[in-house]
Amino acid sequence: MLSQVRALNVDFEQFKTILDEKKKEIEPLQQALGKLRNNKDVDNRLSLCASEEELDFIIHSLQYRIQHESISLSEEKRILKEIKHLEGTREKVIANAAMRSKIQDSLGQKEDIQDQVKLMGVDLNGVRKEQHAVWSKKKQIKDKLDETETKIESLQNELKAVTLKRDKAFDNIQELRKQSDQGNSHFYQSRTIVHNAKLLAAQKDIKALEELSIVEVEKFMALWNGNKAFRDDYEKRILSSLDSRLLSRDGRIRNPDEKPLVAPEKPVDSETETILRPSVRKPKEEAKSGPQTDTKPAKKAPKDAETIAMESNPLSDISVVAEEILVSGKLQKNKEVDAAKLKELKREEEIAKAKQAMERKKKLAEKAAAKAARRAQMEAEKKLKEIICFLIWFHFIGY
Structure with a gap:
């Protein structure tokens, strides 16, 4: 059991190191994908346009609705407010477009980056599955250790009870x-x-x-x-x-x-x-x-x-x-x-001898019982020492 725990600890540390490396590799790609996605504005009403041409097209279409469509006054106010808001995002759109062009020049297109992220995600999922398998084995061993600790606790309670009985018997003796x-x-x-x-x-x-x-x-x-x-x-x-x-x-x-x-x-x-x-x-x-x-x-x-x-x-x-x-x-x-x-005297003498024989047998039985109790106590203490040494060694090497 100890050799299994040692091997599982080594495997678990290796998988943890691999996961950290994969996460470090995928982190810049995920950041690049986030920058390439359409970010929402502060009020979460509309996404930022991908380019300045797209922004101009949206503003022109809204102005066309005001000029050529029959709309209510409140709708016209809402459209004017939206046009004003879009005009305010023009600088952000220009900056995002410049940054997106730089990312595409350095890392490639958005689809290429997504493919790389997917491949790394597949590798990451495989490592996670193996790590989960190692964790499940480790959990099984931990359950066995919990059962062992429960047995140790019950043995300690039994040892306490036996010790109390022994002390009481010794005091009586x-x-x-x-x-x-x-x-x-x-x-x-x-x-x-x-x-x-x-x-x-x-x-x-x-x-x-x-x-x-x-x-x-x-x-x-x-x-x-x-x-x-x-x-x-x-x-x-x-x-x-x-x-x-x-x-x-x-x-x-x-x-x-x-x-x-x-x-x-x-x-x-x-x-x-x-x-x-x-x-x-x-x-x-x-x-x-x-x-x-x-x-x-x-x-x-x-x-x-x-x-x-x-x-x-x-x-x-x-x-x-x-x-x-x-x-x-x-x-x-x-x-x-x-x-x-004479008959009565003989009978009383035999009764006395029988009583003495019974007392001797009783004393021998008590000595044998005390010896068996001492032997059982020594065996229980020996087993308890072995289990405690095992637990100390296991906690020393760590999970």
């Missing part, structure tokens, strides 16, 4: 990350404290461990008493841990007639149903195997509950470690859990 960091800050602090406590327990440094526990308990109680938001968040986070250990809200063992602290959610997707089906069948098979097999999962269930409590309730890890150290020398008695409670 930053806000969510900030909220997540604020919510998990106590968890990471507690994990560090638990790690230090485990190291001290492994070293059997009871004094340092007691000092650490006293300091951290004082910090925790200061937060608990002075920050209501922290207290509400802690109570909310610890519910799942208490429920998984079959404890009530105040920490005592839950009675059989009490309801769970966290209501189990019903799965919606088919994937969660496929995960839950094998977990439902396991208690039946274990129930058929006999009472010996029932005691093994009963031992494993509290361990799983404790690990879940460690992950979901970071601030309760200190108390758990302290309990493990204080009761390390004592043997825990095995508690019998009936089949109904």
Whole structure:
């Protein structure tokens, strides 16, 4: 398209130069023809006579009408006025006749000049047609450029919309990350404290461990008493841990007639149903195997509950470690859990795993969507840069 525009610009300039030259050539001939034509007088009533003989003849004929024809007085006055006017143009007629003779001597007769003007007019019309063809092609290219500019404008609007969406999504991500960091800050602090406590327990440094526990308990109680938001968040986070250990809200063992602290959610997707089906069948098979097999999962269930409590309730890890150290020398008695409670516990555990799997899939889908949006934005910006470079170059060379 750029090569076509460059070639059309060169042709258009050539035709413009040829037209100017033709106009300069035809201009003196047109002036000569104008001088050879009969010019009207000032009042536009009669044309100037071509020669003095023609003027004398017209005046003589008007005088003959006055002398030999029967005319009215007003008509006679009009004819006398006309004769007077013709007599006044005698000098102009003589001057025009002399100038016409000079033009005929230099350029030839009037017919020859007209022929030359006609030939030049034919050439001029041909040049004008070619110039019009070039102009029409140039107009077509200009229309295409207008369409391109319209597309560029629409792409710019789309880019603005995508940029606004990206900025909004980025702000939301930053806000969510900030909220997540604020919510998990106590968890990471507690994990560090638990790690230090485990190291001290492994070293059997009871004094340092007691000092650490006293300091951290004082910090925790200061937060608990002075920050209501922290207290509400802690109570909310610890519910799942208490429920998984079959404890009530105040920490005592839950009675059989009490309801769970966290209501189990019903799965919606088919994937969660496929995960839950094998977990439902396991208690039946274990129930058929006999009472010996029932005691093994009963031992494993509290361990799983404790690990879940460690992950979901970071601030309760200190108390758990302290309990493990204080009761390390004592043997825990095995508690019998009936089949109904074990089945409910397994089901809640599978539901929690399914929810975690769904959250992971959702996060992966969000990352993929963000990556695709960034890729589309980069491609749109690249195309926009190419089109803008093209337009800048086109306007630089001129139409």
